[in-house]
Amino acid sequence: MSTSSGLIAIVGKPNVGKSTLLNYILGRKVSITSRKSQTTRNNITGIKTLEKHQMVFIDTPGIHTTSKKTLNKILNRSANMTIEDADVILFLVQRDSINELDIKIMHSLQTVKSPVICVINKLDQVSSKDKLLPLIKQLKDHLNFVEIIPVSAKTGQKVGELESLICQYLPQNPFFYSEKDIVQISENFYVAEIVREKIIRCLGDELPHETFVQVSKIDKTQKTIGVFVEIFVAKQSQKGIVVGKGGATLKKIGQQARIDLEEFFGQKVFLESWVKVKKNWNNDQNFIASLGIGSS
Secondary structure: OOOEEEEEEOOOOOOOOOOHHHHHOOOOOOOOOOOOOOOOOOOEEEOOOOEEEEEEEEEOOOOOOOOOHHHHHHHHHHHHHHHOOOOEEEEEEOOOOOOHHHHHHHHHHOOOOOEEEEEEEOOHHHHOOHHHHHHHHHHHOOOOOEEEEOOOOOOOOOOOHHHHHHHOOOOOOOOOOOOOOOOOOHHHHHHHHHHHHHHHHHHHHHOOOOOOEEEEEEEEOOOOOOEEEEEEEEOOOHHHHHHHHHHHHHHHHHHHHHHHHHHHHHOOOEEEEEEEEEEHHOOOOHHHHHOOOOOO
């Protein structure tokens, strides 16, 4: 039986729904989401295998050009390297309009040899498909997409059609992974990302993306799994924000994280976390490299 498989890069500006789309396609949570932009830091490998096709998805960090921080430069470099290696590229945009950053990304995709499919997200917020026609015309003016398809990553509307389109453009290859594989990320990485997601959701705009979570230990020797993590912040003043009055915020973060972690491990989880200050860690290239951020 002839099979096809390939690497699919999901790209776009921050906060357009890349992680939400990946999670829906895979039928489980592998990439963290929030309303705040620049949530994804590491390229996430998710795998979906059908009878004759295997799609290996890479959820890249949102591409942006405004920040000069070392962390953001590394994230942009990571996203661009993924684009170069991809067999198929999904370019996500919002359903309302495109801006200067969308246009810059489209121009950067003009030189790639792989097919680019434009995915207009948030179809569930569009009252009539006719309202998308001006946007589709704009998109075609900037890049010769092989396909343009509106979907809703939140509700799954037309996501099945998108998967069928992707399969049409995959090269003929044997499967890269076992048919049972869904995601190629470590337990430590998943645990850290879940805790970081809850930090972002609990704090909203009060704390910028200046936190990093590192797992120091996962103890599976008891009936209840022990998970021990360190939360790094970039300034002393941020430590109090994460901990909260009487430790209330940190407790809330832990309670929310445990729900996802117990689903992931399939048993009870004891989660203990410490908040530490590493001044200006997001501008320290060596420290960022030691954390593995931006690596695929």
